[in-house]
Amino acid sequence: MSERLDVWPALVHDDLAPMVDYVNRVVQVAGKYTLDAPFEAGWGNIVLEVTPRGLSTPTFRQRGTAFRVHYRLLDGDVVIETDSETRTLPLTGQSVASFFSAFCAAVSDLGIRRPRTSLICEIPGAPATFEDDRAVRTWDAPAARLMWEAMSRAADGLEAWQAPFLGHRPRVGVMWGGFDLSATRHRALHTAPPPHGPPFMQNAQLNAYVSVGFSFDNTKMNNAPVPPIGMYAYIWPQPEGLEGRSYGVEGADWYPQAGLMLLPWDSLRRLPDPRQAIVKFGDAVYQAAVETAGWPADVFVPRADGWYVSRTPASALEQQEA
Known part of the structure; x- marks a missing residue:
């Protein structure tokens, strides 16, 4: 609905x-x-x-x-x-x-x-x-409520996106340093972090990952002139071929100057179903990782609610999705 x-x-x-x-x-x-x-x-x-x-x-x-x-x-x-x-x-x-x-x-x-x-x-x-x-x-109590509401709505969509992934995926939550809401999927593929970054950044980039999230200021990530509030996504290491792709929903696009796929909040809230739009945005970003960086496409369980799965064998769900 x-x-x-x-x-x-x-x-x-x-x-x-x-x-x-x-x-x-x-x-x-x-x-x-x-x-x-x-x-x-x-x-x-x-x-x-x-x-x-x-x-x-x-x-x-x-x-x-x-x-x-x-x-x-x-x-x-x-x-x-x-x-x-x-x-x-x-x-x-x-x-x-x-x-x-x-x-x-x-x-x-x-x-x-x-x-x-x-x-x-x-x-x-x-x-x-x-x-x-x-x-x-x-x-500022009204601003605090708006902050909470935005994070709660975004978390709802990110949790739905993250649910079927079989690989390592920390719980959806706020990274208290950068203050962004993050949903990350990891791949057991060792990568080489930039050598001159701080240790915490090098340790964040030891392995490949896809991150989708929400931020109140996306300009902080690379000091780039981009829409500040909204959903973001990136693939580490950044592959070639991210430009010119569809990122699932109207308003989502690749911003090369920031190294991010962005779905601005103003665009998101005007879509018919913003929660589902977050899922589609995340799916499109992951598909970009599959097609440009060799990420596996077969590491998912069927996407359905728990009550439905409790009555329906997973094999039947997979056949429906196929």
Whole structure:
């Protein structure tokens, strides 16, 4: 069934940018705990889940304590939840530095070690550390709701796209450094990262992958003049032959100056079924990887909901798709 246009809100980059910048910084505080988790290909271990009210870390286990941190964008606060008690911290009317100080005090009170680093990552022009970021921020509740709604809608489409893939695919979630929502498919093919990049980038590019996602600022990836808000995709390593192809839906195109396939948000929200459009966009990008970079075409289960599969043998579904 097609979604109504008004379900997918209009997003204006300049209106959202201050809140995106602030949230990007504060989610890195608890995001640092994901670096203690075992490394997954392409940093799949670090993603934050898009929840019904915001963004959440995975569940961590430390010193006998299980805990998670929930950035509740719709409530303007952060809940630190353990197996024994919780703490709630406001996100309103304070600086990144004051939030970090309050966060460290709260986790210490709960018996949790503070994050092992306070460096701010992947934000051009940001202070070096959380302690240095003393500008007092204004919390914009309507902008926070728009941010959550965009990420939730995009995550719905990306999860549907990702479901049938049989290879390694970390869960769909927000990469807290670049603050993009990512769905990545990996291939066991060793690649050579650029030698002069930072270690975290080199470790992200150890193997081939296809990434499809959503960003509030696609211009950050390669400082290219492209539509800022919307779906993005790229193939690593980048193959030849990506120009002149169809990328599944109206409005999607290859932007060589950025090295990205993009589906701008304004184009996406005007399509009859934006969720399905995300699936078609991702499928077209993967097909480009098959045809230009030799990716396997037979690594999928049938695409259907679980109730249907529970009543129908997979072999019958495959025959229907054929």
